[in-house]
Amino acid sequence: MEQPKNFIVISPHFPDNFSTFTVRLRENDFNVLGIADVAYEQLNDTLKNGLTEYYRVDDMNDYNQMYRAVAFFAHKYGKIDRIESHNEHWLELDAQLRTDFNVFGYTLADLEPVKKKSSMKERFRMLDLPVANGRVFSDEEDAINLAEELNYPVIVKPDSGVGAGDTYKINNPDELVTLFEESDPTVDFIMEEFIPGDVVTFDGLCDQDGNIVFYSSLDYNIAVLETVETDSDMYFYLPREIPEDLIEMGSKIVKGFEVKERFFHFEFFRTYPDGELMPLEVNMRPPGGPTIDMYNYVNEFDIFTEYANIVKENQFKAPVQRLYNCAYISRKANRDFNYSHDNEAIRQRLGAALVGIQSVPGIFSAILGTEGYIVRSPDLDELFDHINYISEKLV
Known part of the structure; x- marks a missing residue:
């Protein structure tokens, strides 16, 4: 494999301690090309010195802006060898950019088993590993029936989500009804038995x-x-x-x-x-x-x-x-x-x-x-x- 030289770091400033990735890559002779939505002046001096070049977008959730940023770097520096954020929030964005620019690493085709908890469970089963009982539910009635089947307490969390902020321990039917009243109806949730x-x-x-x-x-x-x-x-x-x-x-x-x-x-x-x-x-x-x-x-x-x-x-x-x-x-x-x-x-x-x-x-x-x-x-x-x-x- 040819040695990579052009490394795009998505959101290189966040979290702050991850900025060291940029510095060490630059010390190893990479062109380190940063893309984020903050002003260059807001980057710390260490990160500025580690970046070969920085491209600011207005909105990192606007894929067209991110695509144009990568295309700009590809035009200026040649083939892009790596695109990485090390951040779960940008996992899908990273994969989409790698797919479109033919870059080594997880692409969209690889993403589902590492993004959706229900797909992770299926992969665990394929590997003959034990998993907590549970599945994605379709609506409130399905959730109530599933909770009775699994026995309270149960754990409810987005099928595709990051961290513990949207994970709930549900102890009774009333808490489950309240969750439906307060949660986003467009989000798919998975319910699992509580494992002590x-x-x-x-x-x-x-x-x-x-x-x-x-x-x-x-x-x-x-x-x-x-x-x-x-x-x-x-x-x-x-x-x-x-x-x-x-x-x-x-x-x-x-x-x-x-x-x-x-x-x-x-x-x-x-x-x-x-x-x-x-x-x-x-x-x-x-x-x-x-x-x-x-x-x-x-x-x-x-x-x-x-x-x-x-x-x-x-x-x-x-x-x-x-x-x-x-x-x-x-x-x-x-x-x-x-x-x-x-x-x-x-x-x-x-x-x-x-x-x-x-x-x-x-x-x-x-x-x-x-x-x-x-x-x-x-x-x-x-x-x-x-x-x-x-x-x-x-x-």
Whole structure:
């Protein structure tokens, strides 16, 4: 395969930590061509320096504008080798542009199994993997009958959707009726049985041939859905030790979904009480929030550079050592309690184990809190001590 040279990044400025993709690609001699709907002056200086050229559109949802932007770059720089946003919101847009410009990666023909949850379930079944019972329902009467068949509580979410914001735990018929009164009638919803268990993930990066060159995992103290529903604090962590059954099932899904030169983020239930794994959904993107940065803190490499190496040479060059367990702990402002320890006390107590404290933009704060703390330790018990210290509340 000829080495790629022209890489279009869709929405290179969002989220902010993903702008490093642009910088590392430019350092590896790509022409990095950005397209987004914000003024060039609003891009940070690091991103400006990483871009070969930037094309502003008025509306990224207007496909004609996006098509013209890509055509402009193709006319000026030659064949476009890659188009990527790393953002699930633009998954279909990325695929449409790749289809129309004959670019490597997921095209429209590949999209349904990685976009629709009902199609994901069918692919899981084809791979002989267990799935939660449920299906897309057609109308209110069908939904009521299906909920009775599955038994309350049930989970209802858009068949094609992003994140936990539009996912609902429905406990009784009245809540189901209310959902129909308040939801968009043009959206197809899928209903599934409620599975008691913890959510765990299998995440990583594949090379151009579909080989997993890096993998990791996330454990959560509470489900993201519950964090949103109850406005709770939460934490998640990347463990050094990853269970063999998770690696085995995650690897099977990578092969079954033909993941190539992409980050992936697969969610599973670890069911109660038997501890078995059940796949929940696939996301063909990096995990959200600070997780991709946490890969670097765990391994002391630069995942953005390694992604550029995969695109350029199909090689992941850094050793994957998993030197640390690494956690993100959220704290939310304006609560009806106070935390026991302020930031200065946390800095003094944790020392070098505290990687950083970050303020979280409002769009992410419902899940990630208004402040986030990233900590690491080679010892898992010590990591939990740090988590408990940061989370401790005054009685």
